[in-house]
Amino acid sequence: MFLLVGGTRPEAVKLAPLVLALRARGCVVRVVATGQHMRLFDETLAAFGLVADVRLGVLEGARTPAEVLGRLVPVLAGLMPGHKAVVVQGDTTSALGGALAAHYAGVPLVHVEAGLRTGGPEPFPEEMHRTLIGQLADLHFAPTAAAVAALAAEGVAGERVVMTGNSGIDALLWMHARLRSDAALAAAAAAxxxxxxxxxxxxxxxxxxxxxxxxxxxxxxxxxxxxxxxxxxxxxxxxxxxxxxxxxxxxxxxxxxxxxxxxxxxxxxxxxxxxxxxxxxxxxxxxxxxxxxxxxxxxxxxxxxxxxxxxxxxxxxxxxxxxxxxxxxxxxxxxxxxxxAEPTLPYGVGDAAGVMAGVMVERFGRA
CATH class of the missing domain: 3.40.50.2000 (Glycogen Phosphorylase B;)
Structure with missing residues (x-):
């Protein structure tokens, strides 16, 4: 069983294709909504026909990253046992909370969109978050060659890094095709x-x-x-x-x-x-x-x-x-x-989720 942790709209966009790809391979997947941006997270999952399996209600009134992290880690830690791996995406406070909880519980950690770096303190706190997650992850899904190189420069072993492309491009191309073929969806989106x-x-x-x-x-x-x-x-x-x-x-x-x-x-x-x-x-x-x-x-x-x-x-x-x-x-x-305005695909060609799911099944098994 895999546990995917997210709380913001971008996390939902980039994790949804992976959820679908894993389930298509017969894997059991649980999606945890941290509540960081609950409405936007839920609405985005719904666009892919998905709902969160666990919805946390601990962030009411939390305003700073420190408050969010302090509330999330203990609750997430209680969800870790029994899972083959935990997946987080990107650089949000929800992602760091999931990464810390997995590490404390001794559950393998998979980082989607690993290796993005500016080489300085900005953007704050995202650069800090993703760098810390990079120190904790057992498997790094890097979207581009530059991300792979950044991880190598930090000493991450090559067998722990897979260049996959970006699952956000999977989501974008899928939604773009739907909007061009589904008149009702396009009309609602245009409103x-x-x-x-x-x-x-x-x-x-x-x-x-x-x-x-x-x-x-x-x-x-x-x-x-x-x-x-x-x-x-x-x-x-x-x-x-x-x-x-x-x-x-x-x-x-x-x-x-x-x-x-x-x-x-x-x-x-x-x-x-x-x-x-x-x-x-x-x-x-x-x-x-x-x-x-x-x-x-x-x-x-x-x-x-x-x-x-x-x-x-x-x-x-x-x-x-x-x-x-x-x-x-x-x-x-x-x-x-x-x-x-010339269309290009520097961040992947739309097959990232399938690559990620295949690697996860190979390394951790299906169920």
Whole structure:
């Protein structure tokens, strides 16, 4: 029996294909929802026809990573006995909690999306989380050659590392195909964008990173005020008060700006399919946009996903107001837009979950 631990929407996106691949091979899989982002986690699983087998209710009122971790580890530790392996994904507090609980219980730990590194303290606390998980994991599923190299540089033995591609691309390509073939699903996914003026360019914006709270966010919002005069801006607003309140204060009611609640997975993929370009500090969007031929501007100073930069589908712009405005307007004027809009697959071709499931069955057995 395998135990998969997750709590955020990106974790649900990237773990769902693995759940399906393991169950298709006859494996018994239990999915634990930590409650870090319960509604978004549940809704995303549902898009793949899945539900969590265990839903924890211990995070009510927890606001900081320390509070989340302190509550999760003891509860997760009690779920560990009887499992062949525990799987965590990425770099969230839920992932670190699952990793610590598995290590304390002596249960083998599998890390999906292992080996991503910036080489510095940012992003905080994600870089710390994934580096610590890398020290605890028994099996590392690295998405790219760069991730494999980063693990090797940290002394992780080669037999513990498998390059798999990114299961988020599995999910994206599957949902993209469904949206193109299922008219009812596409209509439901398109509904949140009903008020968008399609005669103007569409800028899809996502921002939530802790390092961008405060002055960085204020600078981004100032750029969006300027850019809203010439284009439509769709911004699903992260519910964290440090994001939600400043965003609404700066942009609510402004013509051309569409402040939406967090979108379900089909709706967000649909929004990427319709957008002219994306402006983001999200790791997942950096991976997804190149596959769709969506040019992406990254509002960060460093990235653990350099592959999109190397293919030319992504550019780093930071959070300075003038730099963001200049980059967006330059692309809209055709400065390199066609090259950035060429679809590429630097993060895998959509078969990662099958590779992972095959390795897990070989190493741990099915039941």
């Amino acid at each position: 949140p964008l009903a008020g968008v003026d399609r005669r103007r360019p569409l800028l899809l914006v996502t921002m939530h990173r802790r390092e961008n709270h405060g002055a960085g966010l204020d600078a981004v919002l100032a750029a969006l005020v300027v850019l809203s005069d010439g284009m439509e801006i769709v911004l699903p607003v992260h519910p964290h008060p440090s994001v939600e309140w400043p965003v609404h204060a700066a942009l609510a009611g402004r013509p051309g700006v569409h402040l939406l609640p967090p979108l379900g997975y089909p709706a967000f993929v649909w929004a990427m399919m319709q957008a002219t370009l994306a402006l983001t500090d999200s790791g997942g969007v950096q991976e997804e946009a190149p596959a769709l031929g969506l040019p992406v501007l990254v509002m960060r100073g460093v990235t653990e996903r350099p592959e999109g930069l190397a293919t030319g589908n992504a550019r780093m712009v930071g959070t300075e107001t003038g730099a963001i405005v200049a980059a967006v307007r330059g692309l809209l004027m055709g400065e390199g837009l066609s090259a950035m």
